[in-house]
């Protein structure tokens with residue numbers, strides 16, 4: 001095996017876009033492993049979300065979901081869409097996944113109408129090729145390629161495994177050179193850790209968005225499976241000033257307690273286990289300038305300055 005000195009590591013983000021039922025979960029499960037499905041099956045929200053992390057040779061491929069991106073309805077959804085990821089606009093690769101059997105139906109059309117606005121390298125993935133004839137497939141590939149410019153088109157069956165190796169290799173090569181963003185022993189937990197942080201962040205936002213003009217950051221520091229089957233989670237809420245810290249804590253700690261309770265409930269549902277959630281509120285000045293923090297957050301990784 002090549003040593004790290006011989007092979008430069010790569011890491012980056014792939015925004016996977018597709019209508020419901022296009023096969024995103026199936027594809028991710030094949031590329032990443034079984035753990036992601038826990039998250040994807042349970043969560044029907046519109047959060048920007050790390051769905052899974054795949055390793056291919058020296059590359060770490062972080063798949064991010066951007067549901068709600070094309071039709072954000074609620075105010076919160078819109079805020080989420082325009083915040084962290086700004087849609088798919090920070091991804092290293094935007095991958096459009098289409099159900100080849102459905103072709104360009106209404107949902108695909110809605111995505112294709114908006115996609116040219118996203119100025120990132122794009123690839124087209126036609127899924128479920130086991131269900132349609134080759135001639136139709138080629139016609140569809142041509143039709144979609146007329147709508148936007150895709151660097152490559154892949155034809156796969158996420159269910160049967162056809163074409164997946166080629167796709168994975170391609171994505172791995174597209175990742176920018178750089179250190180891995182997740183330690184190897186955290187990869188399987190990463191989507192859950194991230195999601196748990198995102199849930200708490202959302203609870204804070206729902207409660208305090210008028211008092212806290214800038215969104216706080218939440219990080220999951222500990223995720224410990226206990227012998228009784230429960231999970232002990234420690235999270236830190238970072239704010240920029242002591243006055244904000246007081247707001248988050250609330251009188252006698254009431255606000256943070258309420259936030260913790262509602263976050264815990266939701267995290268427990270997703271993790272399918274009882275959860276003990278411990279929240280800490282810390283002031284971190286200039287956290288926005290600290291790359292290490294961004295790396296841990298995953299959601300707000302700065303690109304190009």
Ligand SMILES: Nc1nc2c(ncn2[C@@H]2O[C@H](COP(=O)(O)OP(=O)(O)OP(=O)(O)O)[C@@H](O)[C@H]2O)c(=O)[nH]1
Pocket residue numbers: 018019020021022023024025026027040127128129130131156157158159160
């Ligand atoms: N025949 C066939 N069926 C597939 C393929 N990929 C996915 N499916 C099926 O299509 C359905 C939807 O797949 P999912 O992976 O759940 O779709 P999704 O896009 O993740 O949906 P959301 O999780 O709602 O976003 C499931 O019944 C899959 O088994 C494929 O390559 N061939």
